Amino acid sequence: MTSDADERLREAFRLVSRGERAGLEQIWAEYSRPLHNYAFALTGSQEEADDVLGEVMATIAAQGRKLARVREPRAYLFAAVRNRAWARKRKGAFRARLGGQQETVSDRPLDDDYAVRQAVIALPAEQREVVVLHIWGGLTFEEAGRVLGISPNTAASRYRYALEKLRRLMADGSDE
Amino acid sequence: MGATSDDGLEARLRAASLSAPGCGLDDALRRGKAARARQEWVGLARLAAAAAVVWLLSVAVGAAVDRSIGVIHGVGRGVVVAAGESGKPSPCGVLSIVWRRRQVEEMALEDWGCDWQPQGDTPVRPERDGRRGSVEPVGPRRMGWREGGRAYV
Numbered sequence: 001m002t003s004d005a006d007e008r009l010r011e012a013f014r015l016v017s018r019g020e021r022a023g024l025e026q027i028w029a030e031y032s033r034p035l036h037n038y039a040f041a042l043t044g045s046q047e048e049a050d051d052v053l054g055e056v057m058a059t060i061a062a063q064g065r066k067l068a069r070v071r072e073p074r075a076y077l078f079a080a081v082r083n084r085a086w087a088r089k090r091k092g093a094f095r096a097r098l099g100g101q102q103e104t105v106s107d108r109p110l111d112d113d114y115a116v117r118q119a120v121i122a123l124p125a126e127q128r129e130v131v132v133l134h135i136w137g138g139l140t141f142e143e144a145g146r147v148l149g150i151s152p153n154t155a156a157s158r159y160r161y162a163l164e165k166l167r168r169l170m171a172d173g174s175d176e
Numbered sequence: 177m178g179a180t181s182d183d184g185l186e187a188r189l190r191a192a193s194l195s196a197p198g199c200g201l202d203d204a205l206r207r208g209k210a211a212r213a214r215q216e217w218v219g220l221a222r223l224a225a226a227a228a229v230v231w232l233l234s235v236a237v238g239a240a241v242d243r244s245i246g247v248i249h250g251v252g253r254g255v256v257v258a259a260g261e262s263g264k265p266s267p268c269g270v271l272s273i274v275w276r277r278r279q280v281e282e283m284a285l286e287d288w289g290c291d292w293q294p295q296g297d298t299p300v301r302p303e304r305d306g307r308r309g310s311v312e313p314v315g316p317r318r319m320g321w322r323e324g325g326r327a328y329v
Contacts, residue, residue: 036196062212
């Protein structure tokens with residue numbers, strides 16, 4: 001799946017580098033949701049995630065020929081989201097809404113999406129990033145490690161810790 | 177739901193929707209371009225602000241130096257009032273330090289009755305006429321060791 005997805009994305013990058021809109025559409029169709037998920041995990045806000053995604057797409061559209069030289073397009077996309085989110089955070093464009101969550105999973109027992117979202121948000125930032133990149137982004141631990149600047153083993157162990165915590169959080173939430 | 181296996185938990189996570197884009201590609205691009213343009217303007221504004229701060233600092237340093245040497249500026253024109261106006265527009269910033277110092281020195285010398293040009297009793301190196309060694313040495317001549325002076329090696 002990974003190599004096929006990489007190849008499709010590389011082709012989309014080639015199209016974008018030639019100025020063809022079809023490339024952008026292809027990237028949007030396949031990656032808008034995973035990238036948005038990752039942006040949401042970083043910012044804790046749907047609106048901020050929309051802004052980050054918009055900036056990333058505009059940056060990709062403006063890259064031109066440089067895109068054709070990208071070796072790992074999927075890691076590149078997620079790294080772009082991460083960079084944009086951190087740049088916005090540095091400039092104070094948004095306040096990190098994560099970490100200080102007062103609301104717990106059991107506060108509002110609505111649907112499963114909500115429970116999952118709250119459990120993911122309750123994770124420590126470094127574990128949350130690995131989970132989102134692996135589960136919703138479809139990245140391998142090696143790719144996730146490259147995006148985060150850590151080794152694949154570190155990414156894998158963070159993922160294991162995150163799963164344990166998620167299991168606990170979601171069990172607590174569904175028991176009540 | 178109780179304890180879940182890793183596979184079950186992963187499947188549950190994958191099935192859930194964490195978030196979704198709130199707009200289409202065109203809106204996202206429009207939004208992103210606007211944000212990039214805003215960032216460029218903010219960058220330019222910061223650059224301009226930094227340049228203004230540097231300019232203000234240089235003016236402040238110039239004024240501090242002037243004050244330290246007793247120069248008072250007239251309001252509006254920035255000319256030296258205490259020592260008399262020169263009639264020239266005053267440069268501002270760091271360059272003004274050199275120009276004003278020189279002006280003050282000139283006026284101080286005039287006050288003391290000194291001239292800018294060397295006086296008659298000041299040893300002046302005469303012009304060479306093109307021949308090597310044609311010019312008499314200026315100032316007291318050193319004596320060689322044969323003449324009872326120190327030997328210079």
